[in-house]
Amino acid sequence: MAAFTVLSTLPSVTSVVLIVSSVALCAAYYLHKKYSYWAKRGVPYVKPDSWFFGNTKEMIFQRESTTFMFARLYNELAGHKFGGYYRNHKPFLVLRDPELIRLIFVKNFSHFHDRNTPDERDFDPLSRHLLNLRGQRWKNVRYKLTPTFSSGKLKGMHELMQACILELDDYLTKATSGDSKDLNVQDLRELMAKFTTDVIGACAFGLNCNSIRDENSEFRRIGRLIFSFSWRSYIRAIVLTLAPGIVMATKWKSIRPEIENFFMSVLKGAVEHRKSHTEQKRNDFLQLLINIQAEERKQLESNRTQNGTQNGTQNGTQNGTQNGIQNGLQNGHAESVSEKSKDILFDDSVVASNAFIFFIAGFETTASTLSYCLYELALNPDIGEKLYEEVESVKQAHNGTLDYDAVNKELVYMEAVISETLRKYPPASVLGRRCNEAFQIPDTNVVIEEGVGVTVSVYGLHHDPQYFPEPEKFKPERFMGENKDKIVPGSYLPFGDGPRICIGMRFAHYEMKSVLSYIITNYTIHRCNKTVVPLQYDTRSVLHTPVGGVWVQFQKRLKL
Numbered sequence: 001m002a003a004f005t006v007l008s009t010l011p012s013v014t015s016v017v018l019i020v021s022s023v024a025l026c027a028a029y030y031l032h033k034k035y036s037y038w039a040k041r042g043v044p045y046v047k048p049d050s051w052f053f054g055n056t057k058e059m060i061f062q063r064e065s066t067t068f069m070f071a072r073l074y075n076e077l078a079g080h081k082f083g084g085y086y087r088n089h090k091p092f093l094v095l096r097d098p099e100l101i102r103l104i105f106v107k108n109f110s111h112f113h114d115r116n117t118p119d120e121r122d123f124d125p126l127s128r129h130l131l132n133l134r135g136q137r138w139k140n141v142r143y144k145l146t147p148t149f150s151s152g153k154l155k156g157m158h159e160l161m162q163a164c165i166l167e168l169d170d171y172l173t174k175a176t177s178g179d180s181k182d183l184n185v186q187d188l189r190e191l192m193a194k195f196t197t198d199v200i201g202a203c204a205f206g207l208n209c210n211s212i213r214d215e216n217s218e219f220r221r222i223g224r225l226i227f228s229f230s231w232r233s234y235i236r237a238i239v240l241t242l243a244p245g246i247v248m249a250t251k252w253k254s255i256r257p258e259i260e261n262f263f264m265s266v267l268k269g270a271v272e273h274r275k276s277h278t279e280q281k282r283n284d285f286l287q288l289l290i291n292i293q294a295e296e297r298k299q300l301e302s303n304r305t306q307n308g309t310q311n312g313t314q315n316g317t318q319n320g321t322q323n324g325i326q327n328g329l330q331n332g333h334a335e336s337v338s339e340k341s342k343d344i345l346f347d348d349s350v351v352a353s354n355a356f357i358f359f360i361a362g363f364e365t366t367a368s369t370l371s372y373c374l375y376e377l378a379l380n381p382d383i384g385e386k387l388y389e390e391v392e393s394v395k396q397a398h399n400g401t402l403d404y405d406a407v408n409k410e411l412v413y414m415e416a417v418i419s420e421t422l423r424k425y426p427p428a429s430v431l432g433r434r435c436n437e438a439f440q441i442p443d444t445n446v447v448i449e450e451g452v453g454v455t456v457s458v459y460g461l462h463h464d465p466q467y468f469p470e471p472e473k474f475k476p477e478r479f480m481g482e483n484k485d486k487i488v489p490g491s492y493l494p495f496g497d498g499p500r501i502c503i504g505m506r507f508a509h510y511e512m513k514s515v516l517s518y519i520i521t522n523y524t525i526h527r528c529n530k531t532v533v534p535l536q537y538d539t540r541s542v543l544h545t546p547v548g549g550v551w552v553q554f555q556k557r558l559k560l
């Protein structure tokens with residue numbers, strides 16, 4: 001009986017084996033075909049180390065940070081102007097040659113106008129911002145937002161920035177004059193993140209974030225949350241690359257609900273406040289967004305009236321717009337029903353998303369640069385002293401104060417110190433573009449096909465001795481005088497390049513120079529027993545974050 005049972009199951013075992021082997025063979029054939037992409041085209045490439053994840057396994061399993069993984073690919077392709085790699089089984093190209101980078105990012109931008117980020121989503125109200133937008137939609141939004149950081153607007157922000165510096169002054173004065181000798185030992189990442197959160201809150205949204213003064217500031221807590229590791233975001237990122245359809249079908253948002261709700265309610269509050277205080281003249285980013293939306297609505301209304309498609313006339317006044325934004329932001333729904341028209345560029349979702357991205361991009365990148373800069377000043381006191389002398393002499397030439405023009409134009413050594421910090425520690429260590437129209441690489445037979453992504457390891461370039469000899473040394477002189485002119489175009493890209501270059505670059509420079517001149521004139525910065533040299537980086541972090549923070553000691557500067 002038992003023998004009979006075994007025999008009767010045999011055909012099904014054979015079928016299972018057959019099915020499994022056929023599936024395995026098909027999968028192997030499929031993957032082999034996918035992973036032959038670069039070899040077939042005669043393009044040098046880095047051999048994938050995983051059938052499933054291509055060249056990104058170490059990053060996905062969090063054994064290597066994103067920065068170091070792309071720098072490794074850059075180094076493994078040494079000797080080539082470009083080379084292939086695979087993200088999962090998708091082909092990507094690493095661009096190594098600065099001239100080729102410029103060709104793609106600047107001169108042939110029309111073939112590469114989008115990033116590799118996922119397309120904007122209707123269900124994700126905070127994802128439709130400049131970083132993600134594509135094609136004509138990106139172009140239109142960028143054109144409208146460009147005036148945000150014009151010289152006139154930056155000048156107008158001088159007082160707001162000074163007020164945040166005074167808060168920092170208050171904090172550091174207490175920290176350095178207290179009896180407890182530990183108070184003057186500070187984690188720069190945290191301190192600078194608090195400062196830059198306050199600055200972007202004040203300058204872009206007219207908000208008092210209070211991060212320096214209040215240990216439990218909600219803004220700082222949310223800021224930390226945005227960049228902290230979460231399993232939700234981690235799994236989503238993997239699913240997004242392997243099977244984007246699942247993310248779309250399940251409407252799996254990129255932003256955690258807590259963060260989304262916080263931003264929606266803050267923006268709603270800010271817009272409400274403006275509505276009830278129309279006498280206060282504002283000149284900031286939020287106001288620019290409000291005005292743009294008002295103009296757009298006015299234009300649409302007049303078009304509709306002209307076309308006879310609308311019976312009643314509405315007034316596209318500022319108040320009307322504020323009501324629109326306000327209604328749309330209620331309950332986390334960024335887009336009101338009446339706004340589903342295709343003609344609308346600045347619907348509530350685009351307004352909220354761009355306010356959100358300005359906040360995130362506005363505080364983290366500058367905070368990280370400032371903290372690395374102060375860390376290097378602690379390790380290199382001679383550079384700190386030279387900086388101090390420059391700031392003092394510019395101040396003396398301007399009756400003891402630094403106005404907007406002096407900060408911008410006269411702090412030459414300061415500019416070099418910041419540039420060197422951005423070289424050694426680029427906060428955005430990888431740049432990417434997606435090919436939207438086939439492009440033949442000059443003097444080769446290689447065609448970058450539509451849909452293929454290109455990647456630039458900014459960290460790899462900035463640490464390549466061919467462009468920056470002794471790359472681990474902190475040498476601001478690289479960016480002074482004729483040395484600066486020798487920098488190969490396309491090899492130094494802390495803010496990216498081409499029409500999609502960072503929109504906040506001038507604001508960031510101005511903010512960093514303003515606060516550094518204040519710190520350097522009032523304090524000296526020192527190594528302490530918590531200072532780690534060299535820094536060790538967190539492989540789990542989305543950003544290039546040092547494990548355990550960046551610690552230094554502040555001392556009040558003794559002035560004669």
Ligand code: HEM
Binds near residue numbers: 358508
């Ligand atoms: C040290 C400070 C900063 C660094 C190093 C930095 C770096 C970058 C980089 C590398 C890009 C990508 C450029 C490209 O793809 O070619 C970028 C884009 C962007 N940055 Fe910044 N950034 C900084 C500060 C800021 C600030 C202060 C803001 C806003 C207040 C900002 C807002 C943006 C936005 C909105 C984009 C997208 C631009 C577009 O696609 O049109 N950034 N940034």
